[in-house]
Amino acid sequence: MAFLxxxxxxxxxxxxxxxxxxxxSLEKGGxxxxxxxxxxxxxxxxxxxxxxxxxxxxEICIEGQRINDLHPSKRDIAMVFQSxxxxxxxxxxxxxxxGMEMRGVPKLEREKAVAEVAKTLQLEHLLKRRPxxxxxGQRQRVAMGRALVRQPRxxxxxxxxSNLDAxxxxxxxxxxxxxxQRTGATIVYVTHDxxxxxxxxxxxxxxxxxxxxQVGTPHEVYNRPANLFVADFMGSPSMNLLEGKVLRSNGAAxxxxxxxxxxxxxxxxxxxxxxxxxxxxxxxxFGIRPEAxxxxxxxxxxxxxxxxFTGQVEIVEPAGSDTFVVxxxxxxxxxxxxxxxxxxxxxxxxxxxxxxxKAILFDPATTHRI
Amino acid sequence: xxxxxxxxxxxxxxxxxxxxxxxxxxxxxxLFFAIIYLVxxxxxxxxxxxxxxxxxxxxxxxxxxxPTFAPWIRAWGEASIGVSDTxxxxxxxxxxxxxxxxxVVISTLLGALNGYVLTKWRFPGHKLVxxxxxxACFIPFQSVIIPMAVILGLLxxxxxxxxxxxxxxxxxxxxxxxxxLCHVVYGLGFTTLFFRNYxxxxxxxxxxxxxxxxxxxxxxFRRVLLPNxxxxxxxTVIYQFTNIWNDFLFGSTFAAGDQSPMTVAxxxxxxxxxxxxEYNVNMAAAIIAAAPTLFVYVVAGRYFxxxxxxxxxxx
Numbered sequence: 001m002a003f004l005x006x007x008x009x010x011x012x013x014x015x016x017x018x019x020x021x022x023x024x025s026l027e028k029g030g031x032x033x034x035x036x037x038x039x040x041x042x043x044x045x046x047x048x049x050x051x052x053x054x055x056x057x058x059e060i061c062i063e064g065q066r067i068n069d070l071h072p073s074k075r076d077i078a079m080v081f082q083s084x085x086x087x088x089x090x091x092x093x094x095x096x097x098x099g100m101e102m103r104g105v106p107k108l109e110r111e112k113a114v115a116e117v118a119k120t121l122q123l124e125h126l127l128k129r130r131p132x133x134x135x136x137g138q139r140q141r142v143a144m145g146r147a148l149v150r151q152p153r154x155x156x157x158x159x160x161x162s163n164l165d166a167x168x169x170x171x172x173x174x175x176x177x178x179x180x181q182r183t184g185a186t187i188v189y190v191t192h193d194x195x196x197x198x199x200x201x202x203x204x205x206x207x208x209x210x211x212x213x214q215v216g217t218p219h220e221v222y223n224r225p226a227n228l229f230v231a232d233f234m235g236s237p238s239m240n241l242l243e244g245k246v247l248r249s250n251g252a253a254x255x256x257x258x259x260x261x262x263x264x265x266x267x268x269x270x271x272x273x274x275x276x277x278x279x280x281x282x283x284x285x286f287g288i289r290p291e292a293x294x295x296x297x298x299x300x301x302x303x304x305x306x307x308x309f310t311g312q313v314e315i316v317e318p319a320g321s322d323t324f325v326v327x328x329x330x331x332x333x334x335x336x337x338x339x340x341x342x343x344x345x346x347x348x349x350x351x352x353x354x355x356x357x358k359a360i361l362f363d364p365a366t367t368h369r370i
Numbered sequence: 371x372x373x374x375x376x377x378x379x380x381x382x383x384x385x386x387x388x389x390x391x392x393x394x395x396x397x398x399x400x401l402f403f404a405i406i407y408l409v410x411x412x413x414x415x416x417x418x419x420x421x422x423x424x425x426x427x428x429x430x431x432x433x434x435x436x437p438t439f440a441p442w443i444r445a446w447g448e449a450s451i452g453v454s455d456t457x458x459x460x461x462x463x464x465x466x467x468x469x470x471x472x473x474v475v476i477s478t479l480l481g482a483l484n485g486y487v488l489t490k491w492r493f494p495g496h497k498l499v500x501x502x503x504x505x506a507c508f509i510p511f512q513s514v515i516i517p518m519a520v521i522l523g524l525l526x527x528x529x530x531x532x533x534x535x536x537x538x539x540x541x542x543x544x545x546x547x548x549x550x551l552c553h554v555v556y557g558l559g560f561t562t563l564f565f566r567n568y569x570x571x572x573x574x575x576x577x578x579x580x581x582x583x584x585x586x587x588x589x590x591f592r593r594v595l596l597p598n599x600x601x602x603x604x605x606t607v608i609y610q611f612t613n614i615w616n617d618f619l620f621g622s623t624f625a626a627g628d629q630s631p632m633t634v635a636x637x638x639x640x641x642x643x644x645x646x647x648e649y650n651v652n653m654a655a656a657i658i659a660a661a662p663t664l665f666v667y668v669v670a671g672r673y674f675x676x677x678x679x680x681x682x683x684x685x
Contacts (some may be wrong), residue, residue, distance in 0.1 A: 052578050073584035085575035089597035098593075099583035 003028040003186055004049075004154060009058035011044055011210075018044050020210045022058070026203060029184045033197040036207035037233070042190045043158060045207070049188060050079050050156050062153055073102070078147035079156040082163065084139045086131040086146070093118075093127040096146045117149045120179075137168045144179070157189040161196065173199060194234050198222065206230050224272065224360065228367040231287050231360070237324060239287050240334045243364070246282045253278040255286050255361070258330050265329065267307045270359035273370045278361075284370065285362040290324065292358035293336035295344070299353035306353050313348045327352065418442060418654035425649045441650035445658060449651050451638045459655050461628065462635035466615060469546050469631055470662075473553040474610045480554070481561020481606060482599065486591050488562070489569040490577050500566060506559025511619045514556070522548045522624060545625035552624065553614045560613075561606050568602040569595065604670045612663045632659050 002025035011019040018041045026032045034042040047053035049060060051072035060067050067075045078099070086095050096117065097110040105113075118124045121141045131139055140160060147155055160176075161169045177200055180187060191197055197204050197218070204221045206213040206229075214226035225231035231239045244257040246269070253269040267286070269275055278284070292300075299306055311327035311334070323338045327350070336352055338344060361370040417425050418441050420434040428435075447458035487493075488500050522543075529542030541547040572595065580590045596603075621631040630638070636659045640652050 050578075050582060052581070072578075072582045077582065079579065079582050081575045081579060083573060083575050085573065085579040087576060087580075087594055087598075089594075098580075098585075102584035102589065 002026060003030070003063060004032075004188070005059075005061040005064075006049070007059050007061075009045070009048065009060065010056045011041070011048060011053065012056040017056075018210045019048070019055075022210075022212055024205055024212070024215060026186065026188065028186055031180055031187045031189065031200055031202045033201035033204050034188065034190045034207060035192065035194060035197045035204060035233075036213075038192060039209075040207040041210040042192075042207050046079075046156050046158055046188060046190045049154070050077055051075050076153045077156055078150050078152040078154075079158065080143045080147050080160045082159040084131070084143040084163075086139060086142055088131055091128055091130055092123060092134070092142050092145075095131070095142060096149045099146065099150050113149050114145075117145045120148070121145045136164050137172060140164060140168075140172055141175075144176070148179075148183070148185075153186065155185050155187045157187060159190055159192070161191070161193070176200060194236065198234070204234075206233065208233075223358070224369065225287075226369055228285065228287075228362050231362070231369075235289060237290050237335045239289050240293065240332075241362075242286045242288075242329055242332050242334070244284050244286045246278045246280060246284055248278070248280045255284060257286065265307075265309045267354065267356060267359075268305060270356050270361060271305065272357075272359070273361040277370060283364050285364050286359060287362060288354055288356075288359040290335040290337045292355040293334060293352055294338055294355075295336075295342060296351055296353050298339055298342070300355045300357075303355045303357045305356040307356055308351055308353050310349055310351050313344055313346050313350050316344060316346055325350075414653045414657055417650050418657060420650055422646070422648055422650055441648070442654040442658075444648070445639075445651045445655035449639055449648070449655070450642065450644075451635050459632065459635050459639065459658060462630055462632045463658065465546065465625075465629060465635075466632035467662075469549045469553070470611060470614050473550045473557070473614050474607055476550070477554045477557035477561050477610055478603060478606045480558055481563075482565045482596065482603070483591065484558070484562040485565025485567075485569045486595055488566045489572070490574060490590075490595075491587070500562070503559050503562045506556065507563060511556070511617075515619070515623055518552055518620075519623070522551075525551075545629035548624050549620055549631065552620045553610075553617070556620075557610050557613065560609060564602055564606050564609070565599070568599065572598070608666055608670055611666050615663050 004024075004026040006022055006024040009019055009022040009024075010017065022045060024032070034045055036042050044053055048055045051067070051070060055068060062075070062077075087098065090098065093111075093114050096114045100110045100113065114127070115124075118127055121144065123138075123141055123145055126134060126138060126142070131142065134142065140163075143160070157176075161172050164172060173196055179185070180200070189196075189200060199218075201218050203215060204218055205215045206221060208229055214221055214230045216224075221230060222234055225234065225239075228241065232241065242257050244255040247254045247256050247266065253273075253275045255267045255269055257265045257267070269278060270286075296308070309329065311329065313325055313327055314333075315326035317324040317326070318340065321340055323340050323342055323344070325336045325338050325344055327334050327336065334352075344350060362368065363370055413430050416432070416434060417430065419437045419439070420428070421436065421438055421440070424435060445458065446460050449458055451457075451459065451462070484503065488496050525548065526543035529539040529544070532542055533539050576594055576598075577590055580594045585593060616633060617631070618633045618637070621634045622637070625631060625634070636655055639655055
């Protein structure tokens with residue numbers, strides 16, 4: 001049995017069901033990121049693990065122990081809140097020690113634990129200050145310290161970085177990753193930022209409208225999204241999705257995409273799809289990430305299958321490290337990632353190369369990957 | 371012009387004729403109303419520092435020719451109050467203190483507890499309960515006098531039975547305890563309103579964090595809520611202190627003779643029908659009666675407005 005096991009979890013508010021049967025598991029030392037658009041139920045799910053929200057059906061277990069009906073303080077968890085939720089009337093040291101104080105840990109032991117964690121998080125010089133005298137990043141570290149100091153079985157993070165400015169967010173992200181690697185803590189982390197999810201997680205669970213869309217490693221979720229929603233939600237800029245039709249000849253399948261004005265573009269079916277299931281004339285959605293679309297020189301030399309098409313350059317977005325180029329196929333926008341120094345101008349006609357190894361097909365009716 | 375000149379040049383201020391006139395009018399009006407507001411106090415202080423013949427014979431705005439503290443001493447410890455044997459208002463002053471302090475403390479604490487439950491531990495029907503508590507704010511004093519008298523009478527009977535049984539009344543039937551009860555019950559609507567609105571804006575995540583940290587219901591209240599409630603506590607204390615200290619109706623109805631609070635004693639002193647009317651002593655007594663509320667306002671007043679805003683903006 002996994003370290004953290006959630007099965008058949010349902011949560012209703014009156015007649016509104018916000019979690020519709022969630023099954024999740026996480027091994028010890030794992031980092032599970034719950035991600036989804038606002039209102040998808042990810043924070044509610046975290047709340048049910050914490051015990052701050054009751055559940056309508058299902059089961060939550062930590063190390064095989066059913067914790068459904070345990071009070072939050074009895075679950076041996078610690079939570080880092082979005083607003084940090086530091087007690088304004090207490091110093092940093094008192095904030096960190098409060099949980100232990102409530103559990104009757106002797107003063108000397110508390111001070112020792114606080115000193116240790118403060119050293120890890122470089123908070124030693126701040127211990128006597130109050131939260132109002134700290135910067136955003138420092139508050140964030142104190143909130144993490146308060147969770148760490150108790151050495152709980154599971155850490156819960158509720159969008160901990162969303163109140164920080166962009167630069168600090170990246171720094172703290174690295175710090176959380178380092179902390180996870182060093183302490184081997186088991187973490188459940190809620191975010192709506194897919195970069196945080198990709199960089200931090202050992203497992204990502206994508207939620208939408210209270211239902212799990214896909215659970216897997218960041219690599220799986222990114223490269224083999226289970227459905228159109230996951231494909232579109234993960235990745236920035238998001239995946240190019242084009243409508244097409246299947247064409248079969250001599251056992252091989254290709255995808256035909258109508259291109260306005262010119263001949264239709266025909267690609268061999270991507271290697272990721274199960275060719276046998278494709279029937280002649282079936283409608284499919286062809287998905288390819290921007291980094292798999294580039295100019296001919298930039299195309300991946302290791303790729304087994306490259307297709308090309310000629311498109312009009314509509315927008316050029318230099319992002320520093322890369323340049324994103326927007327063109328279109330059949331009236332649908334297609335974003336390509338080029339080298340930063342590529343000499344490309346708006347209005348030009350340009351040959352684009354698609355790395356079909358990275359392409360995937362979806363069934364438009366079910367939205368699932370083929 | 372050098373750089374130094376630029377730095378030291380005074381900032382330009384709008385000095386058009388209109389703005390000067392506006393300022394004169396505004397400050398003139400403020401000064402005028404401040405004087406109007408202060409006149410009664412000035413007259414009282416003047417009168418209390420003059421011997422009686424100077425008060426009755428002279429101009430009430432005139433400065434005392436031979437200033438004396440004798441009226442103050444007389445008011446505090448010698449003047450006869452109504453038909454009572456007690457001399458001076460000092461005893462009644464202490465009566466009021468003994469009534470006000472527990473009443474303010476209890477009603478404030480209970481209000482805070484109510485506000486805490488009504489915002490952070492919501493139960494079905496919490497809105498109805500709060501609505502009914504608010505109702506207490508709109509009930510006039512006079513209309514509760516008879517029901518209150520019935521209840522206090524009942525408590526008095528219990529007290530008598532306790533005295534028969536144990537020789538001690540445990541506070542039942544004691545006029546000061548009765549008044550504390552009246553004021554706590556009557557004040558609860560207001561204190562609950564203040565604290566509920568304040569805690570409505572209080573971050574619930576702090577309560578959740580404390581729950582995960584293992585703090586119980588009262589520990590969260592005492593360690594997290596209360597220490598972060600200073601502004602609203604001050605507002606409530608000022609409001610309750612002023613109301614209870616200044617109350618005359620409950621005091622004159624439910625306490626008699628030596629047990630009366632300050633307000634009733636002041637009335638009895640001023641309305642005394644024997645001998646000459648000692649205006650200077652009356653004035654001194656009135657100032658003494660007003661002093662505690664004035665003191666509370668001066669010490670904590672700046673929090674009053676701030677706290678009222680804090681509670682009012684969100685909720």
